Amino acid sequence: MMRARGLARLARSGYARGQWVYSSLGSGESAPLLLEHSSHFRNPLQSSREVLGCRVIYSWVSNAISTVGQQVQLQSSSAVEEQVDPFSLVADELSILADRLRSMVVAEVPKLASAAEYFFKLGVEGKRFRPTVLLLMATALDLPIQRQISEAAVNTLSSELRTRQQCIAEITEMIHVASLLHDDVLDDADTRRGIGSLNYVMGNKLAVLAGDFLLSRACVALASLKNTEVVSLLAKVVEHLVTGETMQMTTTSDQRCSMEYYMEKTYYKTASLISNSCKAIALLAGQTADVSNLAFEYGKNLGLAFQLIDDVLDFTGTSTSLGKGSLSDIRHGIVTAPILFAIEEFPELRLIVNQGFEKSSNVDRRTRELAAKHASLASAAIDALPENEDEVVQRSRRALVELTHLVITRTK
């Protein structure tokens, strides 16, 4: 689950509009630093305005692994680049989406609606990472405004496009939740997202049916966009989710120890959804193939980085030591990147893969390095997007870049 922990910033004091940015942090296991208006701030790392021309403050709230620390970026260029909190940037829009999704999900049959809604209820829905990325991407890809068209026309077009892009975000969530519902049935997991999962609470059959329900509504919404290329993309996503899950179920022992196989599986299970829906956003916006591919690359690398850190956190949790995480992957016999790296150092580990590992010190680092590499590929994709002077667009792009940092520095 994605949380923006360990990061809270104040916007620059020089920022004329007086906005301030507050990161909503997850239920604090450790106490986050609450930032209010700049005048109340007490962080020791405060730098004087006079020196920098801005205050950029970071706070640490997590114990990071020694080789990966938070970096304090002190930007001193005159074109000050504000850091943004990606999640709050789209918070309002997200709640509109959540409402729309909830009402779309209300079927004629109440029993099933509550089953599907189960996962959309606040508090269970996680950070809504995927829709956040997609909405930011939508803004980031806004084409420069055509000046000759009347403003009303532009507004109508933009809001119609925006609605369609929001629809992609909704479809993506439905597909994602449907796959979770079906995975839960299959894995006999008794918790998912911290509370009793659907199949435990309501029975396997209803879980299968609820997943089917979401998938079918996603199909209808998809068809309603009247864009067959987008239909192809998201159909492929469903195929990939199934492929990834099957790969995970049916690995041979050789494949289990193969980093290549693991990355392919990870692409299918995690990154494909984000990458292809980012691309779909771009296509709906009428972007070129080049730009659509950049969006794809962003989503793909962000997703991979996200999963790799997920793997690390499963071992480390919020502490610096190994074995303090939930260890649920390894307990389910799922071999992830850190183990795979460890196997390269300790071939004997291959034989005792189920007993976990103890001595290896570098695996965590190597996995984080790989995650960082993907995160910077994602960031590069955003930087490669065509120039756009618009302030709102630029802010969304900064938010997307910010996400690539958050994904790898999170501790939960």
Place this chain on the structure above:
Amino acid sequence: MMSVRGLARLAKSRGRWVYSSLESAPLLLELPSHFRNPLQSSPQVLGCRVIYAWASNAFSTARQQADLRSSSAVEKQVDPFSVVADELSILADRLRSLVVADVPELASAAEYFFKLGVEGKRFRPTVLLLMATALDLPIQRQTSETAVNALSTELRTRQQCIAEITEMIHVASLLHDDVLDDADTRRGIGSLNYVMGNKLAVLAGNFLLSRAFLALASLKNTEVASLLAKVVDHLVTGEIMQMTTTSDQRCSMEYYMEKTYCKTASLISNSCKAVALLAGQSAEVSNLAFEYGKNLGLAFQLIDDVLDFTGTSTSLGKGSLSDIRHGIVTAPILFATEEFPELRVIVNQGFEKSSNVDRALEYLSMSSGIQRTRELAAKHASLASAAIDALPENEDEVVQRSRRALVELTHTVITRTK
């Protein structure tokens, strides 16, 4: 399950022969000169040989008729399934290639019901291919012949694609239904969930759905895409309706027909309409195609309900009774509750106790439930037939034959005994 029993015919003078696959001992038909059927009519009298063979025990009220037509414009009965048999095997091959997966276990699961011998009767693709031909627009004489041929082939391929998509969606829904019903068998073999587990069955169903949509996208027709997306929605809705009925709904004929539309008829009706749309037909004609599919599907299911009670015999309780044992209340029972309100009480109690099943059967036999269901089925069958008759005139022999085949299906659907 649909089978064309009791029907085998010889084709007309061109010397083609038509062989229907039958479950009971079929009469093997070879070329006319070797024929030995006692019903043989001399060529001089008829101008052609048209022979029928019985192979099934039909209900007394429904018998195969030996049609000795003596009009000069001979209207030949057609066996719908054999008309499209060759094309169906092309489709089967293509379907197998469409569901190939890289991961071995997924591949086995996905292709499970597309293998030779277990494709089922392929009722839906048969209807769709016949509909495609039946809706052929008259040939434009000014266009060059090669252009027409190329266009027709391309259109035909696209319509075949609809048939393939329909089969994928259909099988996907079967896979999930079997998981939901804990079914052991399907199409005469172990169900996929029984053989490979619920997990793989659910995943394979999703996989087939995704492949269906990929194929759908390739047609680049957004209206057709919407139609088939709607079908998927209806299939799930129908299943939900079946699993979550209130007691009022369970005794409601209206609810039952709506559920039946969702579960059975929607797929056929909307895919027939899709075939019409691809052919560039008008909204009116597309709706006729829709109506045909819808009424055919409803008739089919109603007879299915009857057969679950009667099986191949005339008496009740000789069918598999699987519906009622699964607590699924179908049309015959619903009609019976109208005559015997006390049956309603039993229905609400459910059918876990076999004593309730027995009592329900008693009431059913006293009622006209079976009869009324058959009548309703016949009504829908003739609505389907009427839709075909309402299609725009087309002189072409091939088109006419397909239309006759479609009409023939409306008869077969209600006279079948299995």
